[in-house]
Amino acid sequence: MESYNYDKWGEAVPSQAGYIAEKAVTGDELGVGSLNTPSDIFYDSADELFYIADTGNNRIIAVDSDFSRAVKIYDNLDLKSPMGVFVSDYIYIADSENSRVLVTDKNGGIVTEITKPDSELYDSQKTFIPQKVIADKAGNIYVVLNNITSGAAVFDSDGNFTGFYGADSVKNTAGVMADYISDMLISDEKRARRSRNIPTGITNFDIDGDFIFTCTSSRTDSVKKLNPAGDNIFSGKELTIGDYTPMYDTSQNRLMSSEIVDIDIAEDGCINCLDRTAGRIFQYDEECNLLFITGGTGSQTGNFRQVSAVESANNAIYVTDSMKNNITIFRQTDFGEIVHKAVDLYNGGYYEESLEPFQEVLRRDGNYRYAYKGVASAFLREGDYSSSMKYAKLADDRSTYNKAFEGYRREFIRSNGGYIFSAIILLVSAIAFFRKYRRKK
């Protein structure tokens, strides 16, 4: 499998793999019969169990942490196409075709059943088809609904509807303005045929502490980090999630622009984004710098036909494929381990300590842009300005270069200031003398 990363010009270059596919597990290997379009996977770190939403078979399966066997099967809950599962103290199931969210305890006893809210805030003409569900520490339940663009529906721990959260908004771009003006001029029939300017709904989300990470299928702002107030923390970053330039697939005659269908926050804060079009997992650090690109489309292990969900646990990544009906397990490589160690230290502010692992990263992969940035920052912190400048140049990191250059200039003037000063005085007096001499002549 060819693994790649992006260089400072945003062009794909070969790179070391951060993860390699270890194995693909089918339902038969777990002893539960074959899976049918699994569409969600969740790791419960308290019990060390994986929960898989086996949508086509209308059940939830709990699997032990090394994927050797199924521990428990929840198939007596009258589920119909469960699309999402989330586990904390309870199990939360997005039971899509029954139009409900089910909260059960871990033995399968129903605690709460959330159905379509009877509230002024919720348009009664809209359907209630839960796709994904998460719950925060306070027990608030967030539900992603199909065809709802006003954000995730929020319910309190008793199941009462409290409102929507994290809605996308349509920005007033030139295109939207032009549509607004032409709206006043064109006929109703034309207007009806034109695509409407509505925000894209949330496709999927994950929770990490107080922050909820959402992904949408739109090209811009496809990944957002929302604080409890619903504000996007990544809004100023102009992120490009997924492949930079959409690849042209000649066999299918279409552009493969990325479409993020699932997002997962690892224990160390790394963000795994699952791209359905290319079947790839894009891993970012907590500051949204690209770390690794894993996977692809195909039929070998480690490639996918139709990815549906991603989960990470114990430095491994688990991806469900709803057409292959299996779960692929990616193990972290040595290279991946070093990168993660370096990035952890770097993002924790331990720049000097991150120097050693970053240099090791560069020894193994000279194309790895992030490492140049890390080394530049480490040297800058150590006060080795000229090395920092060299690496910042390689990383195309202008702000670090600027800081390093400032320090370099300060040191240069401090050590050579006397010479410079006397050279200037000498030059000025020489010119003055020369002029005087010429005038005399």
Added chain:
Amino acid sequence: MNQLQWLKYAVTHLSDGFEEMRWKKSGSMKIAWILLTLLFFSRIAQERLYGFQFRESYDKTFSVIPCIISSFVIFFAWVTANNAVSTFLDGEGSTKNIFIYSSYALVPYIAQSLINTVLSHFLIKDEYVFMQVIEITGVIWSVILIFSAVKAVHQYTFMRTIASVLLTIVAMFIMLFLLILFMALVQQLYMFISTIYTELLYRIRG
């Protein structure tokens, strides 16, 4: 005064420098060409030799064509267009004089970009404002000089100079438009001929 001193005189005397030059029938084609070459090099310097903290260029490839266009082509277009406009605005200047005076007027602009290229290696981003001041000064200075050059070379009044400059810019756009049109046409013609040629080759061989 020798030609270099005249250059200095014209650049430093904003309002009457070119007027004086005209009466003394001064100005050298050689210096004009040197200035134009310097303009070209300053474009390259801006692209390639800027300090890294200010440069935002794609280093992987470098094409000299944009530099040629933004120096030589634009300048020649200006001279031709101004000459053309002057014929129906009763201008007195010859093509040679327009060429010389216009290139003399570019001195502050060239100086500004060369100074900034050097300064960009000594300043940090916070001190960018110094470079901006130099840049704005150079540009404004050059614009005033161009204005006064047109005024002097054609012996225009103030209002007529403004009209001439504006019309020249319009004419430049028309010229560039026609140039692009012409190039597209030539390309299509070339494609046509080359297709016929290949076709013929196949017939003869086959």
